[in-house]
Amino acid sequence: MNLEKTIRLTNLFDFYESLLTEKQKSYMALYYEDDLSLGEIAEQFAVSRQAVYDNIRRTEKVLEDYENKLRLYEKYIKRQVYFEKLRIFSEQNHLCELKEILEQLESIE
Numbered sequence: 001m002n003l004e005k006t007i008r009l010t011n012l013f014d015f016y017e018s019l020l021t022e023k024q025k026s027y028m029a030l031y032y033e034d035d036l037s038l039g040e041i042a043e044q045f046a047v048s049r050q051a052v053y054d055n056i057r058r059t060e061k062v063l064e065d066y067e068n069k070l071r072l073y074e075k076y077i078k079r080q081v082y083f084e085k086l087r088i089f090s091e092q093n094h095l096c097e098l099k100e101i102l103e104q105l106e107s108i109e
Contacts (some may be wrong), residue, residue: 002052007030008073009028009032009060009063010032010033011073012066012067012073013028013029013032013033014064014065015067015073015076016063016066016067016070016072016073018039019066020059020062020063023055024055024059024062026045027041027045027052027055027056027059028056028059030044031052031056038052038053038056039101075108078108079105079108081109082101082104082105083105085097085101086098086101086102086105
């Protein structure tokens, strides 16, 4: 799995973890945060490696579905970009740019 996908899924997990079942939370935390292999997780839960794999893939889809509907992660990323611009412009005393960025921030739902 590529690094970009891993980072995205880890972030989606952070945003939507409370909406998952306990089993989904456990498998995802062990796989993405603790970096355990499918076999190690399967051993801990006394299930097959395939069962762990299937659960993780289904949970990844659930997380993407939540993001497609709620857009919390997307809005977070947009806000971070604007906050960084605010920091830069505030250090340089660019008042017009600051006002524009504040308006853009306010427009994010």
